[in-house]
Structure formats: C-alpha cells, structure tokens
Amino acid sequence: GQQVMQIPQYQHVQEGEDFTTYCNSSTTLSNIQWYKQRPGGHPVFLIQLVKSGEVKKQKRLTFQFGEAKKNSSLHITATQTTDVGTYFCAAEGGTSYGKLTFGQGTILTVHP
Amino acid sequence: DGGITQSPKYLFRKEGQNVTLSCEQNLNHDAMYWYRQDPGQGLRLIYYSQIVNDFQKGDIAEGYSVSREKKESFPLTVTSAQKNPTAFYLCASGLAGEETQYFGPGTRLLVL
Numbered sequence: 001g002q003q004v005m006q007i008p009q010y011q012h013v014q015e016g017e018d019f020t021t022y023c024n025s026s027t028t029l030s031n032i033q034w035y036k037q038r039p040g041g042h043p044v045f046l047i048q049l050v051k052s053g054e055v056k057k058q059k060r061l062t063f064q065f066g067e068a069k070k071n072s073s074l075h076i077t078a079t080q081t082t083d084v085g086t087y088f089c090a091a092e093g094g095t096s097y098g099k100l101t102f103g104q105g106t107i108l109t110v111h112p
Numbered sequence: 113d114g115g116i117t118q119s120p121k122y123l124f125r126k127e128g129q130n131v132t133l134s135c136e137q138n139l140n141h142d143a144m145y146w147y148r149q150d151p152g153q154g155l156r157l158i159y160y161s162q163i164v165n166d167f168q169k170g171d172i173a174e175g176y177s178v179s180r181e182k183k184e185s186f187p188l189t190v191t192s193a194q195k196n197p198t199a200f201y202l203c204a205s206g207l208a209g210e211e212t213q214y215f216g217p218g219t220r221l222l223v224l
Contacts, residue, residue, distance in 0.1 A: 006154075033211060042202055042215040043155070088154060092211050099170070100211060102147075104154040 004091050006103030014111050019076040021106035023089035030092050032072045033100070034063060038085045046074075079110045115139065118203050118216035125190070125197065125223050133188045133219045135203030142208040144186035148172060149200040149218075158201075161186055162208065190221060198223045 005024045013019050023032065031050045035043040047056055049065035049072060056063045062075045076083055086107045090100040116137040125131045135144065143162050147155040147170075157170030161180040175194025180186055186205075190197045200220050204213040 009152075031211060042218050043204075045212050045214065048212060090213075099145075099157065099160055100213060101157075102155040107152065 004089060004101050004103045006089055006106060008106055009104060010107050010109070012109045012111065013079050015081060016078050019079050019083070019108055021074050021087050021089075021108075023072045023074075023091075023103050025070050025091060028069050030069075032065060032069075033090045034072075034074050035088045035090060035102075036085050037088065037105070041085075043088060076108075079108070081110050081112055084108060084110050116203060116205050116214055116216040118201075118219050120219060121217065123219055123221045125221060127223060128192045130189055130191050131221065133190065133201055133203075133221070135186045135188065135216060136184055137205045137214075137216075138184060139205060139214065140183070141205035141214070142183070143206045143213075144180065145204040145206075145213060146170070146176070146178065146186070146188045147202045147204065149202060155202065158188065197221055 007022050011019055031048055033048045034046040036046055037043045047063050052069050053067045054065040060077045064073045072089055074087055086105040088105045089103040119134045145160040146158040148158055149155050156172050158172055158176050159167055159170050159178040161167035164180055164183050167178050167180050175191055177189045200218050202218045203216040206213045
C-alpha cells in the first residue's frame with residue numbers, strides 16, 4: 001500500500017525559532033493534506049495542496065507541494081507556544097478513493 | 113450544533129470483553145472512518161465506509177468490526193480477538209468526492 005514518510009519525528013525549538021516538517025512519498029500523489037493535533041486533542045484539518053509546486057500560506061505557516069508531487073513541507077516562522085502539537089501530512093491512499101494514508105507525524109515542542 | 117461526536121471519552125475494558133465505541137455525525141457526510149492512534153505514532157486506518165450499508169477494511173482491521181446501518185452512525189466494536197486494544201480511537205467523516213476528513217474528539221480505550 002501507499003506509504004508516506006514524515007520527518008523529523010520530534011522537534012524541540014525555542015519560542016521564536018522556525019520549524020519545518022517534511023513529508024515524502026515514493027509515488028506521485030494526487031494531493032496532500034496537513035493536519036494539526038494539539039496534545040490530548042484530535043487532528044484538525046489545516047490545508048490541502050493539489051497542484052505541482054503549489055505554495056500556500058496561513059499567517060506564519062507556509063505549505064509547499066513539490067514539483068514532482070512526491071514531497072511536501074510545512075514551515076512555521078517564529079514559533080509560538082500555541083504551535084505545540086503533532087503535525088501530520090496525509091495523502092489519498094492509492095486506488096482507494098477517499099482513503100487517506102497518514103504520515104507518522106512530527107511532534108513539536110516549543111520552549112518559552 | 114453540527115459536528116462529529118464520539119462516546120465515551122474514556123473506556124475501560126476487561127480482557128476478553130467486546131466493547132463498542134460510538135461515532136455519530138450530523139454533517140450529512142457520506143464517508144466515515146475509524147483510526148487507531150498509539151502514543152507517539154500516526155493514525156492507522158481500521159475500517160471505512162463510503163456509503164450506508166457498505167464498509168471496507170483498512171490497514172489494521174483484525175480484531176475489529178463495524179456496521180453502517182445509518183448515514184449518521186458508524187460504531188466500532190473492539191472484539192476480544194484484538195490482542196492489544198489499548199489505544200486512542202478516532203472517528204472521522206467527510207463528504208463524498210472530497211478527501212478532507214473531520215475528526216471527532218476520540219475515545220481512549222484501556223484494557224485492564
């Protein structure tokens with residue numbers, strides 16, 4: 001089945017530092033989504049990227065989809081303590097329409 | 113209030129018992145999903161349903177069963193055959209034709 005690899009698994013930063021998490025697939029993806037899960041909470045949809053080379057921004061968050069549509073990244077500029085949580089990428093699962101395959105997630109800790 | 117609800121929030125089970133986790137949505141979503149999340153890990157798909165009275169196995173269906181008799185409801189039964197059931201169970205739903213998924217608050221299952 002489709003696999004999506006996400007790195008790093010953990011990231012500790014000082015408040016104000018930047019943060020990036022990467023998602024890679026061996027196969028071309030039709031689209032990729034990003035979710036955030038706060039500690040003790042449930043995943044919440046952030047954004048979907050569809051086009052090759054697409055870049056989208058949400059305030060301090062920048063999402064990129066690679067030109068080959070095999071990788072994606074989420075970059076947070078000047079992290080804040082409210083950014084703490086686990087960030088997941090998710091891709092549609094091959095031939096199973098509507099089925100998502102999630103990356104392992106990156107757990108972000110922000111030290112004040 | 114529109115949304116997706118799961119109950120109970122915490123569930124304790126004795127070894128050898130079957131337990132059923134509830135998932136209800138009033139978003140008029142066609143598709144519903146069950147995921148399992150273990151500490152520090154990503155989401156693994158247990159079962160999913162794209163339409164009433166139909167469902168498919170996900171990546172880790174062994175030891176679980178589901179039903180989809182109503183559009184709004186997608187209960188998950190964790191059977192005694194599931195050897196390591198202690199985990200955080202997340203239900204999600206989405207519109208047909210769209211990959212975005214909306215998650216419920218989750219149920220934490222602990223086997224005593």
